[in-house]
Amino acid sequence: MIAPNHAADSAPAADEGREIRVRILRQDAPGQESYWERHAVPYEPNMNVISVLQRIAAGARSADGRPVAPVTWDCNCLEEVCGSCTMLINGRTRMACSALVDRLLEEQPEEIELRPMSKFPVVRDLVVDRRRLFRGLERVKAWVPVDDSYDHGPGPRISPEEQEDAYPLSTCMSCGCCLEACPQYTKIEPVRREGETGEAFAERRQGAFDRGFVGAHAVSQAMLFNAHPTGKMIADERLEALTSAGGIQMCGNAQNCVAVCPKAIPLTRSIARAGRAATVWAIKRLFDR
């Protein structure tokens, strides 16, 4: 988050004096104790959680009037397309920018509860370190292996059906909601050891990430690229990744992921496809020996 923003130009008189109460689980830095803090901001119509946080940052006081350091959080697009602002809102993983206060108060009238995602290391307050999520994309080689960026004419012909199949998968904004909800995706938080160099630590951390479950988002991306006419030229490498440690076999098919994906990406379909492809691939490899 960079710039808090501003009050609506006109707040109707009817809601005058009404306050929204917010309870935030804060943490000053990695490795420190977390603590709850209460805030209150004046109600305005059409608020989302980001605008509530903006008021809190601007005020920098807790509900009992104590000066406190402004709460820290991530956001950018404010229209649910960049994937920055994931947090636990009233206990449910979702995007803060599209979480409308009126709806939240219907869910839970007394107060809104904000917590950082639990599957990623907290950096500060509501900001978490989602490096592992992006590492997942590297593990499954989520790209089209083109020769270069020069002109070689158009890409392959693609039918509308194939496009309509691929497009939803391609809208994955790496928010991590699916990972937060997944029972198989457990937190990995290595701590830098005394005397360990930055590079050595980064390498050790990567190793730890790579033994953990790769995650539904990455499985789905692997299927996206394995269906693309050029992308599939390295389909085997992706299947190799999906069948090694931390691969598709870890998925318990609980389907929590698909229920929370803000983009309604058909993750269970991708997981099923990946499961089948992995089985076929394993058998094929057995025969190829």
Add this chain to the structure above:
Amino acid sequence: MAQPRVVVVGGGLAGLSATMRLAELGVTVDLLSLVPVKRSHSVCAQGGINSVNALTRQQGDSEWKHFDDTVYGGDFLQHQPPVKEMADWGPRIIDLMDRLGVPFNRTPEGFRDQRRFGGTLYKRTAFAGATTGQQLLYALDEQVRRHEVAGRVTKWEFWDFLAPVLDDTGRCRGAICQDLVSMQFRSFPADAVILASGGCGLVYGRSTMSMVCTGSAISRAYQHGAAYGNGEFIQVHPTAIPGADKLRLMSESARGEGGRVWVPRTPQDPRDPRTIPEAERCYFLEERYPKYKNLVPRDIATREIFDICTTEGLSVEKDRPCVYLDLTHLPRQELDRKLHGILEIYEKFQGVDPRDVPMKIFPAVHYSMGGLWVDYQRSATGGMEEGSPRNHQTSIPGLYAVGECDYQYHGANRLGANSLLSCIFSGLFCASGVIAGSQSSKRTAAEESSRLFDAALRREQDRHEALLGRRGSGDNPYQIHQELGALMTRVATVVRRNEQLSAAYDEVCALEDRWRRCAVSDTGNWTNQNVVFTKSLGDMFPLAKIILIGALQRDECRGAHFKPAFAVPGLQATDEAARRREAEEWCDRFASNTARWLKSTVARPGADGHPQIAYEDVDTSLIPPRPRLYGLVGADLIEEVWRERQQASEARVGGTGVGSGRPLAATS
């Protein structure tokens, strides 16, 4: 010489395409961004990306016409060779993005589908649902990730570019940046630094832009001496959804797919819009611009919407200006296939389904045509010479700018779906010149004395610590930002008046003074967003001043810059001979205004803290400027008179088009 090391600031479309091409050419790239590059503002782009294509070509379209539409749309305020080069590259860029896996919408036969956008009569715009920017960005992000795994690119995400490092000859030798997590400073020696830091919408408080679009990086480059071009040209998009935290865009593609803009003929008609009969609706864009209809360029649509609400009092609501943008006559399935992403935004944030109910929209600040001044080398064929180190170089040697943060392609008004093209194009195109430029320098950055970097780093550290140590006046940076945004939105958007602009300039200086005295509420040194914001707020003032002074001094109307005091009225007479006379006069005035004002504004930081303004001639050697009327009802005579004059002058010179031998665009 060893391959150079390049720093790229920004991982939107421009920064990623530059990084991809550089890495491919063997350059080691440090890629910095305030947010993970995959979350850059480019993901917000909805509608699509322009280029000539097989279909439009057979309907008479050409690269030349795309070029012509772009300069006509930009009211001729852009140097033509780079624009021509961009239009020429268009088809190749779309093909490339297609190969990278962008899921462009398809025709039944499996070709890329296209839609029509504003300011053209051709269906030139390729699109991937209504999240084209996201899809393009992801494709580039994937390629850069590939290079990262291969060790050619190092990403520095959550890093803030603070300053370029200049040596004693004034050449850029690297950058000083800050880690936004640990708040540590670090110098990045480099043979070239490319800024690809996007727009500066936050100077206006609320806009359609993302929260990191503060313009901090370009402001910092400017404060170190880089010239800034055409700052006063800010695009206000005609159709956005007003919101308390952000003005969310409703893409032009809604109109491209058949959306119609209207207001009830009865002011604030209380009826359900769906029950208002056709005859009682005013489709004002279609009535006034029968040729382009709802797809006139943005500056025109914005002014018409603004006028109908303010001057004519026909706003849909009484307390809040807005007009209807209506899609309800279009088939649901088609809407879902082509516009799902943007309809979902309206539905999610407004709680109303725009497939059933007309949307309520109003203009909002959207794009900066202006930006860092950059150079180019003209090629023999009138385009831009590939591989020249001058291309996209700012006035600081070794410092480059690409994407929305340069001033190059869009003149006084940008056409829809042309920005994604200019971003990818400028990123790809600049790479070979950047390499050539850094190889021409005598020393490599690695050989540069570490004293240079230490001193630059210390300056930034001191500035940071001074900010933390301020014992404030109690003024709050967020409050100051809110006031700045409200002020800029009031005086420097759709309608501009000199009294207001000059008063606003003083107010901005006063706000800057208050900023100098305000304190941060977080003085810690771990993920301190408060101090980062306060710093970038301070960097908004130079940009606000550039915008205001540029607008104040430009006494004319051009593209997005509209001053009623200098508007030339249309033809009033009804008698034919008198009309003809008026049209002749109109053209005389147009010609003299062109001679006086067809110049780019170039701002440099003055010693007294105020921008120093100079004007630069525009290279219009390929397409001569002409009145920009878009077939406005009642203005055909002006266009006719102008055409006759052009033909007469060509007959005198004895050529066809000026210099190019291409057909004269005015007749297209």
